[in-house]
Amino acid sequence: MKKHCVKFLIWSLALFIGFSTEVHAQSPAVDTYTQYKAWVTLKVLGEGLPPVMMIALGTGGLTSSNRVFGPQLPTQARSISQASKVMPSNRLNHIFGKSEHALESLITKFGSQEGAYNAVQNAANQALKTGRLTPNAKGILPSGDLGNIINVGGVDIRLIGGRVENGQVILSSFSRKGL
């Protein structure tokens, strides 16, 4: 019992910190990830406490409405999803994982696959603005021997497909073969 009381005191302090974080979360300066970490810490340390104490602390209730930080998790998940949308790993693997695309020189020039991808993205957007791309009526860019060739920092790249949306190019794939 004494052990539980000590734990409860520690948890009261943690709960106070947690509430403070949540209150400050109204300010844009505190991100949801900080709250999520606090919630995970509470959850992990809460193992061994009687269920009634865990519910009181908001970490072990039967429903998400009992949790202090639990509801922040989906927001965090959305943030991760948005981040991966910016640099889609599947797309990188698709483009750079095929050696026949012969993109080694581009990666070397820009330091990484991500750097090379961003450089092509920027060059494609610039080419679109200056009318050097040929999307069809649906905004679809050509592939094969009709693929648009753009210059990316001195390296010619052939765009494989792609789509124009809101004045930006959504890259499908690209290669140095077929230039």
Added chain:
Amino acid sequence: MQELNTLEFSILEKLSVKYPFIKEHIPFLKVNSRENTGAGMYVNLIYNTPTDKELHFGEQNSAISTNEIIEIASLKYGLGYEVDIAEGEVKFIELFTYGEEWDGIIPINFTFTP
């Protein structure tokens, strides 16, 4: 080594209209592997040609496409494709999405649209 599926066969058939040399290659093409990337797929091809058969080559090193879109139910914008030719041989088909994630499942029903 697997047989070409309906989509792969259709792609090569479509291309053979514009690039007639491919027509002669189709009966001898098999699938060595399929790589689903989540953003598309690579269908790596291999020849199963009888030793006494000599194929004629058109393109030597290029990438060719009819620039049609393959419409399937799971993708809003469909799939694009091109076929890689190296040293006169059909090496692989590259399928790619237009920004969407794809599970790589090719349905029975698909259509080609310009």
